[in-house]
Amino acid sequence: MTLAVVLIGRNEGARLVASLASLDGRRVVYVDSGSTDHSVAAARAAGAQVVDLDPAAPFTAARARHAGFEALGPMPPEVVQFIDGDCTVVPGWIEAGFAALQDDPDLGLVTGWRSEMAPDASVYNALCDHEWHRPAGRITACGGDMMVRSAAYIEAGGFDAQVIAAEDDEFCQRLRKAGWGLRRLPLPMTRHDAAMTRFGQWWRRAVRSGHGFAQVGDLQPGYFTRERTRVWIYGLGLPVLALAGLVWGPLLVLVLAAYLLSYTKTVQGLRGAGLATGTALHHAVFLALSKFPNLIGMLTYYARKRRGAAMRIIEYK
DSSP states (O other), X not given: OOEEXXXXXXXXXXHHHHHHHTTTTOOEEEEESSOSSSHHHHHHHTTOEEEEOOTTSOOOHHXXXXXXXXXTOSSOOSEEEEEETTEEXXXXXXXXXXXXXXXXXXXXXXXXXXXESOTTSOHHHHHHHHHHOOOOEEOSOOOSOEEEEHHHHHHHTOOOTTOOSSHHHHHHXXXXXXXXXXXXXXXXXXXXXXXXXXXXXXXXXXXXXXHHHHHHHHHSTTTTHHHHHHHIIIIIIHXXXXXXXXXXXXXHHHHHHHHHHXXXXXXXXXXXXXXXXXXXXXXXXXXXXXHHHHHHHHXXXXXXXXXXXXXXXXXXX
């Protein structure tokens, strides 16, 4: 089997340089989404084939990945590793993922473990690091760092350029419906640099997640149902009841009790996942708060859909 890498980026700077260096001379197609830094020059200097996306159409990670795959030509390599420009590949991952696809012809996709480069730099990075920790084995979806069999990619229809967030989840659902297996190997795969140091960055990222919940839930009915339900309840329903509780006090007490119960369950879940009590208490505050930017993201999607407006990316860095 043969393999190539599709690397995407937008103003990643030094992160992109590190990502390119981690690919160890492999065939790389770099897709740039309107960078204003030296990303394109860095990619060319590293020997990558560069695809510079036309700014006339909205930039999305999905559009970039699909453009990268198409740039591989009418007869692409049998396997493609997708990676984001703010990630570096862990030595040995590509060989391990490649071997797994060779050994199991029913697998359409393999992924591994992503981790943050600097989880202690901010609580926002630490939240990302925890988010990446998922069990190995058969899976239903994964993040954007993935190794895909080209035949499976083509059969599933590739990435949908209109999806601005959770595009990897959406693609994975079509891959599964086409009959392909997905597996997470118990191996480190990539190291990610979220570079989030400000509350506003975290908020924007949570808005983007909410947009993904709504858009992908629309495209793949039944998916993200739990996430959307929780946003409607804790981001909208309970706040509305709290306003009514200003008139009738007992209702406000019930709303506060519902939030406290949800927070307590979140802390218990985080502790069960291995976090120390203090860390779990801290992280749970942000997970509870995230329902509000998630709601903004969901409403943004529904407003765009109703107006027929373009689905544009929501950037956080």
